[in-house]
Amino acid sequence: MAKSRRNRAARRKDPIAKTVKPPSDPELAALRTSKVLPVLADLQSADPKSRSAAAAAVSNIIGDERCRKLLLREQIVHTVLTQTITDAALESRAAGWGILQVLAQEEEADFCVHLYRQDILTAIEFAGKTVTEKLQASDAQSAKVNAAEKDVVLGIASSLVSLLTALAESQDEILEAISHNSAIVSMVFYLITRGAASDDKSPGLLLAESLNCLMILVEDNAQLSKSVTKSDCFKKLLSLKDQVDAPAVLACGVLHNMSVALADSDRDTSAFEDAVLIPCLADTLTRAQENRPEVEGAGTFEDPIVCQQQAVEILASIGTTLTAAGAGQEEKPASRKSKKANGKAKVEPDADEDEEMEVDDADDDPTSDAEGDDDEEEDDEMDDDAMAADMDMVTGADDPDDDISALDDLPTLKSLISNGALEQLIRVTTLAPSDTPSLHLQSLALSALGNIAWSISLIDFSDPHNQPIQAAWAPVASAIWERVISPILASDTADLALATHVTSLAWAVARTLHGADAPLKPGEHRRFITLYQATKGSTSTDPENPEELADPFQALGVKCIGVLGQLALHPAPSDLNREIGTFLVTAVASLPDTPAADAVEALNQLFDIYGDEEYPYDKEVFWQNGFLKHLEDAVPKAKAMLKTVDKRAQPELRARADEAVLNLSRFLAYKRKHQP
Numbered sequence: 001m002a003k004s005r006r007n008r009a010a011r012r013k014d015p016i017a018k019t020v021k022p023p024s025d026p027e028l029a030a031l032r033t034s035k036v037l038p039v040l041a042d043l044q045s046a047d048p049k050s051r052s053a054a055a056a057a058v059s060n061i062i063g064d065e066r067c068r069k070l071l072l073r074e075q076i077v078h079t080v081l082t083q084t085i086t087d088a089a090l091e092s093r094a095a096g097w098g099i100l101q102v103l104a105q106e107e108e109a110d111f112c113v114h115l116y117r118q119d120i121l122t123a124i125e126f127a128g129k130t131v132t133e134k135l136q137a138s139d140a141q142s143a144k145v146n147a148a149e150k151d152v153v154l155g156i157a158s159s160l161v162s163l164l165t166a167l168a169e170s171q172d173e174i175l176e177a178i179s180h181n182s183a184i185v186s187m188v189f190y191l192i193t194r195g196a197a198s199d200d201k202s203p204g205l206l207l208a209e210s211l212n213c214l215m216i217l218v219e220d221n222a223q224l225s226k227s228v229t230k231s232d233c234f235k236k237l238l239s240l241k242d243q244v245d246a247p248a249v250l251a252c253g254v255l256h257n258m259s260v261a262l263a264d265s266d267r268d269t270s271a272f273e274d275a276v277l278i279p280c281l282a283d284t285l286t287r288a289q290e291n292r293p294e295v296e297g298a299g300t301f302e303d304p305i306v307c308q309q310q311a312v313e314i315l316a317s318i319g320t321t322l323t324a325a326g327a328g329q330e331e332k333p334a335s336r337k338s339k340k341a342n343g344k345a346k347v348e349p350d351a352d353e354d355e356e357m358e359v360d361d362a363d364d365d366p367t368s369d370a371e372g373d374d375d376e377e378e379d380d381e382m383d384d385d386a387m388a389a390d391m392d393m394v395t396g397a398d399d400p401d402d403d404i405s406a407l408d409d410l411p412t413l414k415s416l417i418s419n420g421a422l423e424q425l426i427r428v429t430t431l432a433p434s435d436t437p438s439l440h441l442q443s444l445a446l447s448a449l450g451n452i453a454w455s456i457s458l459i460d461f462s463d464p465h466n467q468p469i470q471a472a473w474a475p476v477a478s479a480i481w482e483r484v485i486s487p488i489l490a491s492d493t494a495d496l497a498l499a500t501h502v503t504s505l506a507w508a509v510a511r512t513l514h515g516a517d518a519p520l521k522p523g524e525h526r527r528f529i530t531l532y533q534a535t536k537g538s539t540s541t542d543p544e545n546p547e548e549l550a551d552p553f554q555a556l557g558v559k560c561i562g563v564l565g566q567l568a569l570h571p572a573p574s575d576l577n578r579e580i581g582t583f584l585v586t587a588v589a590s591l592p593d594t595p596a597a598d599a600v601e602a603l604n605q606l607f608d609i610y611g612d613e614e615y616p617y618d619k620e621v622f623w624q625n626g627f628l629k630h631l632e633d634a635v636p637k638a639k640a641m642l643k644t645v646d647k648r649a650q651p652e653l654r655a656r657a658d659e660a661v662l663n664l665s666r667f668l669a670y671k672r673k674h675q676p
Contacts, residue, residue: 023073028066035061036070043079048089055084055095062102077103081118085127094152097127097159104166112170120167121181124160128187131157135194157191158206164188165213179217179224188214189233196247204247208301211240211250218257225258241276244283246301249311252277256314260321274318278415284311285424288441290431305437312428312444315421319451322412407472414472416452422476425449429484446501449480453508461512470512477509478519485509486519489527496556499531503559510566518567525567525576529583532560536595552597552653561587561598565605570615577617578625581609585630591637596645596657599638603660606631607667613674628671631664638664 022029039061042054058076061067076099084096100120104112134153164184168175178184191210214233218225228234240251259273288308300306407414416422425445433439456477461470488502506528510518535556552558561584568580587594587602594602610622622628638661647654 032070052089052091055092059095059098094156101159101162109170112167116174125183132190161209161213168216193232193236208246215253222261225261246307248280253314275411275415278419278421281311282419282421288428316448316451322455450505457508457511477513481519500556507562528560528563557598558601561601568609574617574620578621585627588634589630591641600657600660619676
């Protein structure tokens with residue numbers, strides 16, 4: 001008779017379970033034994049009350065980094081996903097979602113990717129439907145939902161929205177999956193449309209969290225943005241923007257992202273164009289203080305400075321998307337990586353080069369061929385009437401409303417000026433930061449001013465049609481220079497990131513106020529020369545924009561050269577032009593010691609400055625100081641520099657260096673032909 005086989009299944013291990021070794025650190029081992037293991041055991045208890053209490057206990061200790069790491073080692077995520085968020089007790093489910101929310105916020109983006117791969121969106125979808133049904137019943141004063149239960153449901157809703165925000169920010173694939181999940185999107189729409197009920201716990205907080213989530217979802221998402229415009233949520237957004245609080249600012253952020261996403265669609269977005277958002281954002285900044293008091297909820301949407309930072313970030317993004325179609329030029333929206341505006345404008349606009357120019361034609365203007373990186377023609381002198389109008393605007397001789405009304409073709413710029421947004425940004429940059437959040441706010445304000453100034457600098461002010469725009473902008477640009485740029489330069493700051501911010505801003509402002517038109521103090525241009533020499537070859541160290549390190553044209557040295565080149569343009573005095581021209585020629589002549597990007601920018605600025613022999617400083621400076629000979633001697637060095645740039649590793653630098661070297665030869669041929 002055959003022997004019966006034993007049931008081996010009884011000895012099989014759970015394929016998911018993993019034996020966790022105690023940590024070698026005695027202190028961590030003790031913490032694991034005293035706090036972590038007991039709550040994990042209760043979390044899987046058969047007693048519903050024990051499970052709810054344990055889930056709440058985990059929520060209380062998970063904020064501690066050591067406890068959180070120990071809980072993760074003990075596979076807390078698996079327990080929560082398979083048991084806690086599906087518990088029969090509502091309180092346990094609320095605690096489970098709270099645990100996942102904290103983990104998603106505290107851990108790296110990889111954790112959110114792990115949750116996504118565990119099909120967390122399906123669980124959120126189911127929980128979201130439950131939340132929506134219960135809140136609808138509660139708001140309808142149904143006896144099915146009492147006050148205590150409503151608070152728990154609101155807690156779940158808050159956890160779900162915060163978790164969705166963290167998931168959306170972690171990976172584009174996850175963001176797309178969320179935006180295509182109609183049930184999840186409907187929940188977010190409902191929470192915004194519902195607003196803040198008077199009997200809600202922490203009224204307004206859930207609304208702010210929901211708006212923040214939607215702001216991320218609609219960014220660069222025309223399809224979802226169109227869905228918003230067809231929902232009741234859209235009406236709520238338009239009503240919220242007229243308030244002055246955190247939800248109002250976040251609603252402005254949603255509407256701005258929608259307007260950008262829908263810019264190329266057929267839908268008329270005039271109902272929520274950026275111009276109508278400016279009043280709320282400007283009013284929010286009026287509350288920025290130099291010595292801000294401590295507030296409850298610091299670091300959350302309830303913190304005023306967080307709200308102000310968000311307002312400035314939106315203004316910075318608006319600055320990169322200013323439409324100048326009425327001024328004969330339109331700047332394309334800048335690419336944004338996350339919910340927050342990039343806060344930086346590309347400091348070198350792409351040039352429209354005309355490489356077919358014949359340099360032998362005596363009537364040709366070499367600057368059209370040797371522009372390099374600057375794409376505007378701002379060398380033309382303003383006529384007497386325009387100069388008088390500009391001066392009247394600066395001194396206040398005429399009614400400023402006359403010039404503001406001329407900006408009807410640029411409603412966003414008009415709103416930025418007339419509603420005081422630019423004035424508030426200037427004021428914020430002049431506040432003495434008292435802490436890290438205030439310092440961050442100042443940095444964001446500098447970036448916002450820079451973005452706006454760069455957009456304005458792309459307008460061709462030599463076109464008479466655009467003279468009113470220049471007249472309206474000139475006093476603002478002068479105020480930026482006098483109240484922001486000059487004081488920071490005078491402080492001789494050792495903060496490289498701040499120096500990079502202010503130099504980029506100075507370059508943009510100088511592009512709109514040339515030479516003698518800029519409110520330059522005696523010898524102030526030398527501060528940029530000193531800054532260049534002190535930081536030669538360094539790059540921007542802004543921690544919020546590490547990608548700038550890979551772009552040599554974002555280096556501080558390039559920006560210093562750009563500012564100086566613009567300050568030397570006509571109608572700059574000959575003495576100022578000579579000093580700056582000598583600096584630029586020396587930078588080129590110092591190759592290979594001069595970084596390639598610096599040399600390229602210096603050449604491009606020289607092409608612009610000395611491209612017209614009719615300017616008085618052409619004979620007095622360029623020829624009398626022998627610039628031609630120095631540049632001729634630098635041609636072999638420039639060609640050698642070109643060969644050192646790897647076109648595969650640095651394609652943009654190689655392309656622009658190619659162009660600059662080609663234009664150098666053409667520029668020199670032109671200057672020889674027009675020697676006085």
